[in-house]
Amino acid sequence: MRKIDSIEEFNQLAASDDLFFLVKHSLTCPISHAAFEEYNKFTGSTDVPCYYLAVQDSRPLSNHIAEKFMIRHESPQAILFSSSTPVWHASHWKITHQSLEEALTQNR
Known part of the structure; x- marks a missing residue:
């Protein structure tokens, strides 16, 4: 799992990887912490590249993704990008190891 911080990094990633996960993570929210733990467990069991951004550190990138792909932040x-x-x-409590596995299975 790798942290990305900038729009440029994201654009390079989107151009180079066919299938990858990205998680927007809040450093101060307990729900986000629980989801991030699920994501972290998932990353250890998949061969698909997994990335994250910390919303507090990368607000412009977070907004860029929301606007570009019309997915409400x-x-x-x-x-999951393909x-x-x-x-x-998915968001909040819907981010689980199982939901991530299912998303990957349905979109491979």
């Missing part, structure tokens, strides 16, 4: 929020396009997303 939420935190925490997990997004060919630079979001194919699945």
Whole structure:
């Protein structure tokens, strides 16, 4: 799992990886902390690249993703991208190891 901080990093990632997960994570929210723990467990069991951004550190990037892909910003929020396009997303308590696995299975 790798942290990304800038729009430029995200654009390079979107251009180079076919299938990847991205999580928007709040550093101060307990719900986000729980979702991030689920995401972290998931990243250890998948071969799909997994990234995250900390909303407090990367507000411009978080807003860019929301605007570009017309996905209302939420935190925490997990997004699965395929060919630079979001194919699945979930937020808050819906981010679980199982939901991430299911999203991947349905979109491979």
